[in-house]
Amino acid sequence: MAKSLPLRSEVPVQETWDLQSLFASHEEFNEALVSLEKEASDFHSQFHGKISNPSSVIEALAAYMAFVEKLVPVSTYASLTLSTDQTDSEAQMLSSKFGSVSAKIGSQLSFVSSELLALPEETLEAAMKESNEFRVYLEKLLRKKEYQLHPEAEKTLAAYSATFNAPYGLYNTTKMVDMSFEDFEVNGKSYPLSYVSFEGDWEAEPDAEIRRAAFDAFSEKLKDYQHTTAKTYDMQLQMEKTTSDLRGYDSVFxxxxxxxxxxxxxxxxxxxxxxxxxxxxxxxxxxxxxxxxxxxxxxxxxLKISLDPTYEPEITVEESKKYINDALGIMGEDYLDMVERSYSERWIDFAQNKGKSTGAFCSSPYGNHPYILISWTGRMNEVFVLAHELGHAGHFYNANREQNVFNxxxxxxxxxxxxxxxxxxxxxxxxxxxxxxxxxxxxxxxxxxxxxxxxxxxxxxxxxxxxxxxxxxxxxxxxxxxxxxxxxxxxxxxxxxxxxxxxxxxxxxxxxxxxxxxxxxxxxxxxxxxxxxxxxxxxxxxxxxxxxxxxxxxxxxxxxxxxxxxxxxxxxxxxxxxxxxxxxxxxxxxxxxxxxxxxxxxxx
Missing domain, CATH: 1.10.1370.20 (Oligoendopeptidase f, C-terminal domain)
Structure with missing residues (x-):
C-alpha cells in the first residue's frame, strides 16, 4: 500500500545514486561551468573565420569534440541533480544557471556548423578522407545544409536555446512542484496520494473501489492544472512549427x-x-x-491491474540482482560486469521521495558511466523496468567506448x-x-x-x-x-x-x-x-x-x-x-x- 513520500533528505543514502564521478560538489560543478565559458571564448577566438581547408576542418572538429566532451558531465550533473528533487531550490538554480550558460556557449560556437556548411562540399569530402573520425559527423551535417540559416540567424537561435527548453521545464515544475495531492477517502478510511504513488501503486491496486477512487482523485487534481499545462504544451508546439517553417521543412513532421x-x-x-x-x-x-x-x-x-494480484511477488533491490544477472547472462561477462557495477557503485537511484521525477530513465554521459533513475516499489514488475533501463545503460556503455562523442x-x-x-x-x-x-x-x-x-x-x-x-x-x-x-x-x-x-x-x-x-x-x-x-x-x-x-x-x-x-x-x-x-x-x-x-x- 502507498505511503506518504519522505523528503529527499530523509531517504537512505544507499538507495540514492552517487554523482561524485561527475563532480564532488556543487562548487566543483560551478568551477567547471566558469572554465567552460572561458574555453568557449578561447575556441571562438582560435577558429572563428579560420575554417577554410581540410586540415583546418579536422583541427577545428578535434578541438570542438574535446570541448563537447567537457560539456557532457556539466550538463548531466545539472539535469540529474534536479531530477531527484525538483522542489530543491539549489538544484533549480543550478539547472537554470547551466541553461543560461549553455545557451551563451551554444550561440558562441554556432559558427562551427555555419562555417563548415559554407565550404565547398569537396573540401568536406577531402576532410572525411583524411580523417575517418569525423566522417559520420560531416555526413550528417551535410544532410542539414538545405535547412541551414544565415550564420547570424543560427547564432541568435542558439542564444535562445534555454528559452526554447522552457516549456519542458515549466511542465515539470507544474507537475512535480506545484501539483500537490490531498489524501482520498474510501469507506471512511484515508489514503495518501502523489504522482509516484498513483503510477506506482494505486493504478494497479486490486481493490476496485480504492483503485477507482484514487483515479478520480488523481484526475481531479490534474484537471485543476489542465489549462496551464495545455498552454505550456501549445507554446512548445508553436516554437517547433515556427522553427520548421523558418528552416524550410515541408511540414513539422x-x-x-x-x-x-x-x-x-x-x-x-x-x-x-x-x-x-x-x-x-x-x-x-x-x-x-x-x-x-x-x-x-x-x-x-x-486497465493497469494485474491478472492475478495474489501472485505478484514482492522483491527487494538486493533480490532483483539475481533475476537481472540470470536473465542477462546471455549477453556475456562484460555486460554482467556493467550490471554488477551499477549496483555496487550506486549508478541507480532507487529511492521514492517528494519532488522526484516520475517514471524511470537512464542517462549515459559520454566519458562516464550510465545513471538510472527509478522509484522502487517492491513489486516484481520493477525487475522489468530496471532491466529496461539497464538496456539503455548497456547500449551506451558499449557505444561510448567504441565511438567518439559525435558518433x-x-x-x-x-x-x-x-x-x-x-x-x-x-x-x-x-x-x-x-x-x-x-x-x-x-x-x-x-x-x-x-x-x-x-x-x-x-x-x-x-x-x-x-x-x-x-x-x-x-x-x-x-x-x-x-x-x-x-x-x-x-x-x-x-x-x-x-x-x-x-x-x-x-x-x-x-x-x-x-x-x-x-x-x-x-x-x-x-x-x-x-x-x-x-x-x-x-x-x-x-x-x-x-x-x-x-x-x-x-x-x-x-x-x-x-x-x-x-x-x-x-x-x-x-x-x-x-x-x-x-x-x-x-x-x-x-x-x-x-x-x-x-x-x-x-x-x-
Whole structure:
C-alpha cells in the first residue's frame, strides 16, 4: 500500500545514486561551468573565420569534440541533480544557471556548423578522407545544409536555446512542484496520494473501489492544472512549427523526423498498423481482466491491474540482482560486469521521495558511466523496468567506448530497441525456468501488461494522439485543454471500442507524459520493441551468433541509420513483416493467457 513520500533528505543514502564521478560538489560543478565559458571564448577566438581547408576542418572538429566532451558531465550533473528533487531550490538554480550558460556557449560556437556548411562540399569530402573520425559527423551535417540559416540567424537561435527548453521545464515544475495531492477517502478510511504513488501503486491496486477512487482523485487534481499545462504544451508546439517553417521543412513532421533518419512511411506505419490490428487483441485482454476480477464493467481506471494480484511477488533491490544477472547472462561477462557495477557503485537511484521525477530513465554521459533513475516499489514488475533501463545503460556503455562523442548516439527511432530487448530477455528467462501454470501466467501477463502494454499501447496511443495534435499545428492552428482532451478521448475510444468505458479523467492522460516535449518520441517505443521482439526470437533460436550480432549493433552507436542497425541484427524494418509478426505474437500471448486462466480455474 502507498505511503506518504519522505523528503529527499530523509531517504537512505544507499538507495540514492552517487554523482561524485561527475563532480564532488556543487562548487566543483560551478568551477567547471566558469572554465567552460572561458574555453568557449578561447575556441571562438582560435577558429572563428579560420575554417577554410581540410586540415583546418579536422583541427577545428578535434578541438570542438574535446570541448563537447567537457560539456557532457556539466550538463548531466545539472539535469540529474534536479531530477531527484525538483522542489530543491539549489538544484533549480543550478539547472537554470547551466541553461543560461549553455545557451551563451551554444550561440558562441554556432559558427562551427555555419562555417563548415559554407565550404565547398569537396573540401568536406577531402576532410572525411583524411580523417575517418569525423566522417559520420560531416555526413550528417551535410544532410542539414538545405535547412541551414544565415550564420547570424543560427547564432541568435542558439542564444535562445534555454528559452526554447522552457516549456519542458515549466511542465515539470507544474507537475512535480506545484501539483500537490490531498489524501482520498474510501469507506471512511484515508489514503495518501502523489504522482509516484498513483503510477506506482494505486493504478494497479486490486481493490476496485480504492483503485477507482484514487483515479478520480488523481484526475481531479490534474484537471485543476489542465489549462496551464495545455498552454505550456501549445507554446512548445508553436516554437517547433515556427522553427520548421523558418528552416524550410515541408511540414513539422519532416522537421521532427529529420534527425531520426527515417521518413513518414515508417512513422505512420507504426501508428496505423498497431491502432488497427493490435486493438482486437488488447480488447480481448481487457475482457479477460474484467472476467477474472469479476468487474461489472471494465473502465479506463482498471486497465493497469494485474491478472492475478495474489501472485505478484514482492522483491527487494538486493533480490532483483539475481533475476537481472540470470536473465542477462546471455549477453556475456562484460555486460554482467556493467550490471554488477551499477549496483555496487550506486549508478541507480532507487529511492521514492517528494519532488522526484516520475517514471524511470537512464542517462549515459559520454566519458562516464550510465545513471538510472527509478522509484522502487517492491513489486516484481520493477525487475522489468530496471532491466529496461539497464538496456539503455548497456547500449551506451558499449557505444561510448567504441565511438567518439559525435558518433555514439543513434537515431531516436532505434533508442528503445536495446531497452525493450532486455525486457524480452527477462521474460524468456523466467518462462524457461518454470512449468507452474500460475507462474507462467504471471510472467506472460507481465510481458503483456508491462512490456507490450506500456510500449505498444500506452506510448502508441500517445503517438496517435500526438499525430492529431501536430496535424492541427501544421494547418496553422493551436490547441487548448478542451481540444487536447477531445483528441485524447477520441484516440482512446477508437482503440478500446466497447470493451472499455473511457470514464471522465481518462482524457487528461495527455497531461502525464513528458515525451511530448521531446519531438516525435512516443512512437519509437513500439518501433524499438518491434526490432527487439524479432531479435529476442533470434537469440532463442540461434543463441550466441544472434547475441554477438546484437552486441555489434550496440557498439555501432550512431554510425548507422535505424534501417541499417536493424539489418545488422537481422531485421528488415523497411517492410511491414516485423511489425505484423510482433502484433501476431502479442495476440498469441493473450490467447495463451486465456488458456492458462481456464486451466487454473479448472484446477481450483
Amino acid at each position: 519532416d522537421y521532427l523526423l529529420f534527425n531520426q533518419e527515417v521518413d513518414r512511411t515508417l512513422y505512420n506505419r507504426q501508428i496505423d498498423l498497431i491502432t488497427q490490428e493490435l486493438a482486437p487483441h488488447m480488447r480481448k485482454y481487457a475482457k479477460l481482466l474484467q472476467e477474472v476480477h469479476g468487474l461489472e464493467k471494465m473502465t479506463f481506471a482498471d 555514439a548516439r543513434p537515431s531516436l527511432y532505434f533508442i528503445e530497441a536495446p531497452s525493450t530487448m532486455n525486457e524480452m530477455l527477462v521474460a524468456n528467462h523466467l518462462l524457461k525456468n518454470s512449468e507452474d501454470p500460475k507462474f507462467k501466467r504471471w510472467v506472460i501477463s507481465s510481458i503483456v501488461a508491462r512490456t507490450y502494454y506500456h510500449n505498444f499501447v500506452t506510448h502508441l496511443l500517445e503517438a496517435a494522439y500526438q499525430r492529431k495534435v501536430y496535424e492541427r499545428i501544421d494547418a496553422g492552428q493551436s490547441v487548448n485543454a478542451g481540444i487536447l482532451n477531445e483528441l485524447k478521448r477520441g484516440v482512446l475510444e477508437e482503440f478500446w471500442g466497447d470493451a472499455v468505458e473511457i470514464t471522465p479523467g481518462a482524457e487528461l492522460t495527455w497531461m502525464r507524459q513528458p515525451h511530448y516535449y521531446m519531438g516525435l518520441y512516443p512512437y519509437t517505443y513500439s518501433a524499438g520493441l518491434t526490432i527487439s521482439t524479432q531479435v529476442s526470437k533470434r537469440i532463442l533460436n540461434e543463441g550466441q551468433t544472434a547475441v554477438d550480432e546484437w552486441l555489434d549493433v550496440l557498439k555501432a552507436g550512431g554510425t548507422k541509420t535505424p534501417v541499417e542497425l536493424a539489418q545488422m541484427a537481422g531485421v528488415d524494418i523497411t517492410t511491414e513483416e516485423p511489425l505484423r509478426d510482433t502484433i501476431a505474437y502479442i495476440g498469441e500471448l493473450i490467447d495463451e493467457l486465456v488458456t492458462l486462466t481456464k486451466e487454473i480455474e479448472v484446477k481450483q
